[in-house]
Amino acid sequence: xxxxxxxxxxxxxxxxxxxxxxxxxxxxxxxxxxxxxxxxxxxxxxxxxxxxxxxxxxxxxxxxxxxxxxxxxxxxxxxxxxxxxxxxxxxxxxxxxxxxxxxxxxxxxxxxxxxxxxxxxxx
Numbered sequence: 001x002x003x004x005x006x007x008x009x010x011x012x013x014x015x016x017x018x019x020x021x022x023x024x025x026x027x028x029x030x031x032x033x034x035x036x037x038x039x040x041x042x043x044x045x046x047x048x049x050x051x052x053x054x055x056x057x058x059x060x061x062x063x064x065x066x067x068x069x070x071x072x073x074x075x076x077x078x079x080x081x082x083x084x085x086x087x088x089x090x091x092x093x094x095x096x097x098x099x100x101x102x103x104x105x106x107x108x109x110x111x112x113x114x115x116x117x118x119x120x121x122x123x
Contacts, residue, residue: 002026002102002112006095009117016121017083022095022114024076032099032109034071034078038119040091048093049080062088085121092116 008020024031035050049059049069057069068081078095094116099109 004095004112004114006114006117009119011120012085014121014123016085020080022078024097027103028076029101029103031097035096036080038091038093087121087123090121093119
């Protein structure tokens with residue numbers, strides 16, 4: 001059984017910062033890519049950032065220069081440092097583990113989602 005748990009959400013004023021973390025637990029052998037998504041009220045979920053096991057990062061245009069994604073492979077944990085937050089960054093932030101391979105190799109590499117953490121940026 002694999003579980004992803006996010007931490008670090010909250011309420012912050014515009015221009016402020018938050019640091020999200022997401023840890024994957026269970027009998028994990030490896031995780032290919034870890035990513036952050038967000039869903040604003042009344043909108044579809046959108047991809048925010050991703051990082052490969054080799055540390056290659058990609059960001060959606062609206063967060064470039066403000067958000068930084070990083071990961072600790074030994075801890076199966078991904079982080080999202082969010083600076084200069086804007087009201088339009090408000091939403092539920094969820095992490096996704098892509099291409100996760102179990103120790104048992106009982107299943108092919110699969111994707112797993114966390115429950116999400118609320119980020120609210122006030123103007």
